[in-house]
Every structure is written in C-alpha cells, then in structure tokens.
Amino acid sequence: MSLTGLVAAVLADDGTAHWPARVPARLETVLASMPLPARAGVRAAARGLDAYARARTGRGLAALTGPERESVLAGLVARPALLPLLDVLKVPLLLAAGTERMLEDGLPARGPARTDPPLDCVSAHAWPARSTADAVVIGSGAGGATAARTLARAGLAVVVLEEGQHHSTESFGRRPPLERFAELYRDGGATVAVGRVPLLLPVGRAVGGTTVVNSGTCYRTPDHVLARWSTDFGFGLAEGFARHLDEAERTLRVATQPLDVLGANGKIALAGADRLGWQAAPLRRNAPGCRGSCQCVVGCPTGAKQSVQLSVLPDACAAGARIVTGARVERVLIDADRPGGPRAAGARVHREDGGFEILAPLVVIAAGALGSPPLLRRSSLGRHPRLGRNLSVHPATSVAGRFAEPVTAWEGVLQSVGVEEHHDEGVLIEATATPPGMGSFVLPGLGGELRRELEGADRLATLGAMIADLPGGRVLGRDRTLLRYDLHRRDAGRLLRAVRAMGELLFAAGAEEVLTGIPATPRVRSMTDLDEVLAATSARQLHLSAYHPTGTVAAGADPQRFPADGAGRLRGVHGVLVADASVLPGCPEVNPQLSIMAAALAITEAHLER
C-alpha cells in the first residue's frame, strides 16, 4: 500500500515545501533494504494508522486535510502506550525525511576526494569455482584486514572473503548519504536485538567492515580491561597488547582531533564540561586531515578517515592478498577424518551458479561478533555451549539540547569530543552528531510538532553516551543472525545516570531545553525537571541503540567457558583462528577498533610463530 498518507500525516505535509512529497518514494527505498520483519512492521503500522483514520473520519489518511490529520494524530498521541511504537515508526521516516530535506537545501560542496590506495578486489562472480590459498580470511573488517595483512606479509597466499562490496571514497562523495546507508549496513541498519529492552544494533557490511561506517574514534584498550582479560579470563595475548596497539595506531595514523573542524556540537560539549570542571577532550581519531563532513557513518566522502580499506587492506594487497567481494561464506570446509582430529580445509562461498570453494589449511574467522557464531554453526563448528553467548554491546542512548543560536551539528566532526568524567562508573559520553535522521536520537512529536522540530533541528546539539555492560546477549541462528539481549539491572541504572549527566552537560553549556528522548516527557527545561523525569522513568522508555558487539566466540583459558583458546584458536578443530570482535573475552569499555586490530595482530602473529 502507499505510504503517502502516513508520511503526509506524520510530517504534517501542508504543501508549503516540496521535499515532503518526495519522502514516500525515499521511504520505499529505505524499506527495501531492511529485513522482512522490519518492512512488514512499518507497512502494518501504516495500514493500522490508515484504518484508524477511516474509523474516525470515514476516509483514509491520504484523503484528509491537514487539520483533520492533526486531529487523528492527536487521538493517537493521547494514548501513552502507543508512543514507543510510533517512535519506532518514525525512525525510517525521519531517515527518509532528513535526506530529502538535506537534498532540498543542496548537498554540501565537496572538495576533491583523495585517491584511494589500490586494492586487489575481485567480484565473487569472476572468481574461479575452485582455487587454493594458504589462508582464507572471512571478513574484511578491523580484525580480518589486520589478520590478512599479517599473514600476507609473512608470505602466505591470502584470500579475503567479504560479503559486502567495495566502495571508493569517490563513490562516497558522489552520492547522498542515505543511498550509501542502505548499502553499507547489514539489514539496512535495522539489526535489532530482541529482549526486555529492544536495541538497534547497526553493523557495517562492506570491504572494510564496520570501520567504513564507524565514527573513527580510536581508544586504546584500557589497562584495567587488559588486566581482566589476561588474569581473569586467561586470554594470555592481552599481556602483549601495548605493542600491537602501537602498531594499530601507527597504521591508522591516530591523532587527537584538531579543533579547527571540530564543529559547534563538540565545542558545546567542551564548553559544558569546562564549566562543570569535567574531564573532556577532543577524541583521538584515525582521520588525519578530517574536513568535518560529518558523514563518518555512511563512509567518509573525503578519504580522511583511515578505515581499514584505506590503511590496512592496501598493505595486505601489496603483500599479495586478494579480496573477493560479494562473497557470503556458506560454510567453513572441514576435513573430519584428519589424523589428530578435524581440520579446516577452506571455505565454500554462496553464488547463484552453485558457489565456489577455496581450499586452504588456515581459515581465519573475522565475520564480526554477530556474523561469526552463525557461520561456525553453519560449518558444524558450533558445538561449544558458550558459542554465541557472552555478547557484550555498548548500550547507548542520546540526548539533545536546544540552544538559542544555530548549532548546525552536522557541520563538523561527527564524533568529536569524549567526556570521560564518568568513565570509571562505566559511562562514556561522546559528542556525536549525524546527518539529519541518521542518528539514534529520535525527534519528539508527530504531525505539526514533529515538523517544527525538523525545521528547528539546526539549533540542536546532540550527545551520546555508551555504557560498559555486563555480557547479557546471545547470538542465535544459523543462516540468519538472531540477537537476544537482556539489559542488566545495573546497566539500566547506568543508562539513566548517563542521561542525567548528558543533560547536566547540556544545561551547563547553555541549553534552553533538553530533549530527553523519553516519549512521555520529551522536553525538560532544568536539571530539577530532568531529575524528576528520570526518577519516574525506566531504561525501557529510553531510545536505546547499541554498538560494538563483542565476545561471542570468546578466547580464554577455560575450555568449558571459552570457545577459543588463549591464543585465539577455535577449540575442537585445527586450523581455525578467530580474529575479530567476537574473540574479545569481555566488554572493552571503549570504541573497540584498536582493540580488535590488536587482538587480530596478536592472534595471527602467535599463529605464525608456532
């Protein structure tokens, strides 16, 4: 059915602007990239809304006038139980609306893009049906790229299998953010973890993995985390992480973000922290020469962000590694009858003509914390009872502050400033702004109210906070990833404290009001109000998203608890290394790209030294 009525009602399309008329078509393309349940859900909601309008007025939404639509929506908003559902419906709609509105204003002028260093990429369709290699690396993200480079430099013939496609910096600069969004994310960005509190968990899918779409923030693994990994879990390689973190930082050219292009959003965070006396600073990022395009999450259009496809994979290809794109691995091939136990023999990749196979004595699993457990299950390697469990994510929520002066948060660095005042309590606040509609912050209201928020979005500054969680998730599924995540009571408290801290920061920076993201009480104008609201709020009412899934094929000493041994080798089979976020035995408590790269370096080097 047509989404026109839904869009017209929610965005209060009164015909005064051109862009809302184009939103339904854009929404259709957004939905097309999403998994079936999400698609069906949005369409069902649209039908429900239409049916409600018919019941109230005898006509569908599309046939109503503006004021009639407002009155229909007002009837819905009066029911508090419906608010969270309506907010979910707003997410894809705002994504489409934000894009069309930005296109209306004209795409920002772009400077000349840098030329990407060369990669040896081959499409899966052009790859021979039968081939051999010394090592197959499944996944080309932070872990896979690092593993491929280490192995290729050691002289091994390496083939990297990547489900996504290769996107060049030039192609990022050419197209609007939303078109890239649908291609660069698994499930169109709508990966959802079900549980007591549903979480949106976006994961990248491209040559370069999630590093193509992350914010570029590079934290070294904190020492206390490394100590816990090595002493409590027996992940012995963590002891030598310092050297590998240095190497990863060198490769990614990590440096503190200069203030020149930081953007107003970050400066507000710095100012607020300064007034409160909190510890805050521009983040260390892997984007030398960043021009503040604020499009990290859909691929850097200037080539400044050193995602692994610009930094690590070119080195790997120079050493002889080859990348096969569009290659979804069906299963790892296992020789079950080898003397000494089963041994990995290569990988089988899906293709319409029956697939292709690569034989290799070493298989490196780097399909990400959400992809690796289903892959191992498909390969009959999923027998360990803890495989897929121990999923840590960084549950996150965001808060916006309205300022008197325009902030234009989307001009500047996307994730610019880290506020570490509460990091000891497991809360890390990062000033994060996104292109319109792409952030995890959902503007409040429906109809005219939402439209006014959209029009005034340039005066909003947004902060995000992620918390160090207790591993409460599971990756289920064999052919498709299914996520279950139950937020621990302790972590729910942390989230509410994080909202309070962000509100405090925004008020200190001079915000007129703070948008809480809580559907029932979306706006507060003082800390007292905020405390009152939070006292009556549970974490379930927050808009939660989650980032940085880790730990689903954890490495550790205890064979009962950890599917991989202390050197990152999968238990129960020879010749399989796990070198991605899933191998990290516990929550890294910071943005994990450096930790993943260091782990992949340590694991592959340990393998080569054997």
Place this chain on the structure above:
Amino acid sequence: MSTRPVPGASGTTPARGTVFREAMLGTLRLDEEDRTRPIRLDLTVSADRVMRPTGTTDARATGRIRIAGWADDPDAHGELEISPLARRRIRYRIAFTADGRRVTLDGWKSVTPRSPVASMTVLPYTLYEDGAPIGTGTLRFPLTTQLVPFLASFRFPRRENPGALLAPRWQGERGRTEVWYTTLTDPATGSGLWLHHELTAPADGSEPYAHGWAAVFPKDGPVRHARFGPAPWTATEAGFRADGITVEPGRLTGEADGGTLRWKLTERPMAEPLFTFPRWSWRRPLLPAAQMLPAARALYDGTFTHDDTTLTLTAAPGASARIYGHGNARRWAWLHADLGGGDVLEIVAAVSMRPGLRRLPPLVFLRLRRGGRTWPRRSERAAVGWAGAGRFRAAIGLPTWTVTGRTGLRRIRVEVTQPADRILALDYTDPDGAHAICRNTERADAHVLLERWWFGGWRTEREWTLDGTAHAEVGTR
C-alpha cells in the same frame, strides 16, 4: 607346511588395492581467450588400498587429456583424493603438457547430499601454469554413456611387493631347491642374458649349498657361460647372497669364472606379480614345485661384461622368476615372451617326477598378461581343464615345441623354436642327486596366435611373432 607370513599380506601393506577407469567431458576457458574449448579426460585411477567410502583414499591417476586445438597428452598423470563422505570432496590434480607448456589441472567435486548426482559428477577445475591460474572450466561425468563402463572397470587387485617376493622360502627342510633366475634381452645388441641363482638342500640332509651360473647369448657369436659356487648358504632377508653374488630387490650383482663374467644390474619392476602356477601353490607348497614372477615385466639397466666385451644395458626388457619345490620336473618346457606394449606370455609345461603323476601328459600352466589382465583367469583351467577335459596341451620337443589351448571364446597356439646354435645345454642336479639336462636359449623365436570365436568361426584377435627375443628352455632326463 610353511607358517611364514604370506608375502604382500603383512600388516603394513593393504592386501588389495583399487583400480578403476573414468572418463569425463567438459569445457575449458583459457584466461587469454574469449571462447571455450571442449576437453576430455580419460583416467585410470589406482589406489594402494580398497577404497573406503566413509574415509579418505589417496590414489594415483594416469591417463590421457585432450583439449581441442591445444593439448593431447597421453601421459597425463597426477593424484586423486577420494573422500565423498568424510571430506565431501573428490579432488583431482593432473599434470600434463599442452602446447609445450607444463600445466596442472586442479579441481574437485564437492559432494553434497542435497544434489548427490550433480555433485558427484560435476568437476569444476582451474588450470595452473607455474602456480598461476591460466584458465577455468568444468568437466562432467556423462552418466548415460559412462556409468556402466565406469562401474565395470572397478578392480580390487592384490597388492604385492615385488621385493618381498624375492625373500627366500626355504626354512631348513631337506630335499628342496629354490631358484632366483633372471632373463633379459638387450635391445641394442640383440643379446640375451641369463642369470641363475640356486639354493639346493640335498635330500640326504647334508649341508645346503648355493650355486648358479651366468650366460650370455650374443647375436653373432657362440654362447658364453660360467658357473659359480657351490658356496655355503647364508640366509638373508632380501633374496640370494652367496660367494659375492647377490639378488636383492632392484639389484643384481656378481661375477663368475674369476671375474671374466661380471654383472651389475638394476631392476625396475614394471608390472604386477604373475603367478604361473596357481597362487595357492606358491603360498602353500603342495605341488612338487611352483614358479612365479615377482614382476611380470621388468626393465634392467647396468653393465654385463664377458671376456673383453661389455654390454651396457638401458631399459632392457626381461623378468626375474622364482622357483621353489622339491626339484626339477621329469620333462619340462618354459617360455617367457615379452610381447611388447606391456603384454607378457609365460608358459611352464611340465611332467612331474612323482610316481603316478609322471605318467600324465605335461601340465600346461599358461599365463597371458594382456592390457593388465591375465588370461586364463585361473591357471588351473589351462593345466587340468575340467577333470582333464579341455586342458591345454603341449608337444615338447626340439628345436620346436608347441602349446595349444582353448577356454571360453578364445584359443591360443604358441610355437617356440630354439635353434640348436643358440642353445646352452646345462646339467641340473636335483636335491636327491638325480640329474636332468636343460637346453636353454634367451634368443628363441616364438609365434603366438590368439583367436576369438565369433558367430561361426575363429577370427584372429592378436598375433605376435618374436624373432630371437623369446626366452625358452626345454628340460629332459
């Protein structure tokens, strides 16, 4: 009865192997071309063990590969990894020459229960030159035309180690004789060679002794021979060793007549063992004697010096044979004929010394190894027929003796001529002291006619004529 382990049936070597033939058709696209070429692969696959469907069997493959307009290599060879269930893979790696380039075909069938037939018959592959891929393609096993020949080609031949069959059989019994003898033809000069090594354990219980002789049959000159021994017998695991003369797997060395005859030869077995007498009679010595060839064909390299002449042998065809028993027959004829192309004819026709048996006509043990298969299937068939009816017959005489016989739809006639001027007559002594005379030549002529019955008449199937390259002897008392 001997209780020693049967050669070739020890724990380390599987008793039987697997041999089958497979033909596949398909296409090849070379990277440098924009068209596909038809390709055909015919393979003979042999494994050292009976194929295990649930495990992994490594096998060798030889055969012919034809690629339209690019390659026709009858000497393609490589290896197979046959593991349809354990590894779900049947991998082919075949090296061949195409257009002067050394190329390797590497591919595997990927077996899946979802499409068992397609996955067992489709072989995608990649071609490599110096490790770099140069083309890809797919071979298919054509079920309609090839399934029956494929299934019918399966054989599970015994695996025998030619070296193990050289080990001495004698274990101290009285009245036994054991022989290692080698005959060969030098293709360069046409000369024949005969090396005879014998262990005799006299029936009276006196000390066993080793002795023998070497003989050369030059094409244009008199036969020259020299005896060695008798020398005390010293047991050895490998074969025969006495008086500085050795027979061991792959090697024959020695000298006789004060060094005027010297030989130093290497032996390359080129075929499976050939049991001229029934196999059971070699394993359990129930017959008066039995003869067999550890390898039906062998090639010899090295030197043989007699007087001032040195023969330098390069891939000289011949065979080594073994005899173990109570002594020589009353009357016998023997032929070893290398028919070329890997085919071999071996005949022993003999009359026993045993009372009663000596009244019988000669028992003919005839083995024709053709295309890797031996006819008649059982040597008893030729020797005794159906209680005597239909047995093969021999007319032993000199200079010409003949053997004729028929089984199934085939019949054979062999005529051997040993001209008097090429003969070496030697005196044999049995363990019981009896004497026999053997008239031997390694430059005999032979004519072999193999016919097949076909709707009302006999048609010639093959005919071989050997001119001075057959090895034969006739023994009398």
